[in-house]
Amino acid sequence: MNKPIEQSSTSNISPVLTVLKDEWRYWLRSKLAVSVLVIGVLLTLSSVIVTGFSMSALVHEREGMQNTSEQTFMEQPDRHPHRMVHYGHYAFRTPSPLSMLDPGVDAYTGNSIFLEGHRQNSAMFAEQKQSTGLTKLGSLSPAFIVQVLAPLMLILIGYSSITREKESQTLTFLLAQGTSIYTLLCGKALALISVVLLIILPLLITGIFAWLMGENILLVAYFLMSYALYLSIWALIVLLLSTLAAKNSNSFTALSFAWILLCIVMPRIASTSASIAVPAAGKLETDFAVIAELRKLGDGHNANDPAFNQLKQSLLKKYNVDTLEELPINFRGAVAQASEGELSKVLxxxxxxxxxxxxxxxQVARTFGWFSPQIAIRTLSMINAGTSIETHHRFLRETERLRLDFVQSLNQTHIEKLSYIDDLNRNNGEEASAKARVSAENWQMIQGFQFSTESANVRLLSSLSTLAQLIFWAGLLVYLLYLASSNLARRASL
Known part of the structure; x- marks a missing residue:
């Protein structure tokens, strides 16, 4: 604002709106501000479009691969049931509608798991694990742009909001005219918030698309309002430091430092602190510990392993027979089933x-949301988008139940539908091998696997603590801005 507000020509307009209009008039005359606005909106819009099409394609692709995997499993010919245990099949995780805005941990944890007997495989095909370094840098999700880059855009646009009034010496004149410092700040704040709404607009379009895909409309509204609150916090930070600074250069330096600290440094500190506070064993160490435990269980492929003597005696006693050949069930299948059950408990x-x-x-890292609003909105965003670590853990648990159910169903087929004698002699020629097979009709136990995110209520309740962090930041900044503006008004009146 480089000239006094003309009260006569704007008598029918609120003073706050007059300040807002004057701020926009200044920005539209500034090549830097116009460039930042255009680049910011276009960058967000293009990211939303690209990510939306990508996620839509992934939904159809993974659903197709899930159906193909299950169909391929069920179309296998007559086989020995334990061969099918090792043949296995895949379980795929379909992206949630709001993952178009925030892929969260999905890009790092993987989206499918190969299910087979005797093993718990890790999730595979994580996007970032398959990408090159340049691809990772070029993968700009809408969430990343709004969380990290949008605050920088607000800084570039609004760093001189108050300091230029000081440098041009119009602040004292405005106050002498009767313009309240609070009116001035409210108008500047509304101008920055209108920029926030422009940045949020592409997210709104995607939110509507997510609603049409089946997402809860209240959750979508809550998701978008949370981002609006986050960017409003940055608008308050911009105004606060511009109010405290004496010059444009000082304001820009302070805001740049704040952005680096809150958006770059603090998340790294949170991650490092979490690793130190809760140390976890490495993969190699864990693998050795698992192997040591599994060795105590016996070999499920060897029915003569001493570890299964108790099972052998209990079955002989139960069916009142003297030899394994007299059992009405296949002892080798019973060993496989018992071994898989114990092995799964260890795993x-x-x-x-x-x-x-x-x-x-x-949880340790999330507590740093009290020190950085970027950490708070990142947590809230992932929880509401259904792409948080909790959702990934639920995917692992559900796929493990699926794995154990299908393996134990095959072991039950091994017990009931394959005789012990035929099983024992399966390697004595082609004819014996053919007798040790069961009908392919037994592969029909595979049911369509569908993984869905938590309900909207669960996600909303889970994110309330992080919403409290954002509200805390907003309240703190409003209070500090009130103190800074009061001090500025006193100094200007001297």
Whole structure:
């Protein structure tokens, strides 16, 4: 604002709106501000479009691959049931509608798991793990742009909001004219918030698309309002430091430092602090511990392993027979089933320990939302988009239940539909091998796997603590801005 507000020509307009209009008039005359506005909106819009098409394609692709995997499994010919245990099949995770805006941890944790007997495989095909370094840098999701780049855009546009009034010596004149410092700040704040709405507009379009894809409309509205609150916090930061600074250069330097600290440094500090506060064993160390535990269980492929003597005696006693050949069931299948059950208990115990460690580290990192609004909005965004670490853990647990169910169903087929004698002699020629097979009709136990995110209510409730962090930041900044503006008004009146 480089000239006094003309009250006579704007008598029918609120003073706050007059300040807002004058701020926009200044920005539209500034090549830097116009360039930043255009680049910001276009960058957000293009990211939304690209990510939206990409996620839409991924939904159809993964659903198709899930159906293909299940159909391929069920179309296998007559085989030995344990061969099908090792043949296995895939489970795919379909992206949630709001993942178009925030892919969250999905890009790093993987989206599919190969399910087979005797093993718990890790999730595969994570986008960032398959990307080159340049691809990672070029992968700009809408969430990243709004969380990290949009605050920088607000800084470039608004860093001189108050300092230029000081440098041009119009601030004292405005106050002498009767313009309240609070009126001035409210008008400047509304101008910056109108920029926030421009940045949010592409997200609104995608939010509507997510609603049409089945997402809860209240959750979408809450998601978008949270981002609007986050960017409004940055508008307050811009106004606060511009109010405190004496010159444009000082304001820009202070805001640049604040952006680096809150958006770049603090998330790294949070991640490092979480790793130190909750140390977790490395993969190699865990693998050795798992192997040591599994060795105590016996070899499920060897029915003569001493570890299964108790099972053998209990079955002989149960069916009141003297030899394994007299049993009405296949002892080798019973061994496979018992072994898989015990093995899964060990694997699940280690998996739960790992997931609890990851969750504890995540909770430590999330507490830093009290020190950085970027951490708070990142957490809230992932939880509401259904792309948080909790959702990934639920995917792992559900796929493990699916794996165990299908393996134990095949082991039950091994027990009931394949005789012990035929099974024992399966390697004695082609004819014996053919007798040790069961009908392909038994492969029909595979049901369509569909993974869905948590309900809207669960996600909303889970994100309330991070919403409180954003509200805390907004309240703190309003209070500090009130103190700074009061001090500025006193100094200007002297």
């Amino acid at each position: 699940n115990r280690f998996a739960e320990q790992r997931m609890q460690k990851e969750l504890a580290q995540t």
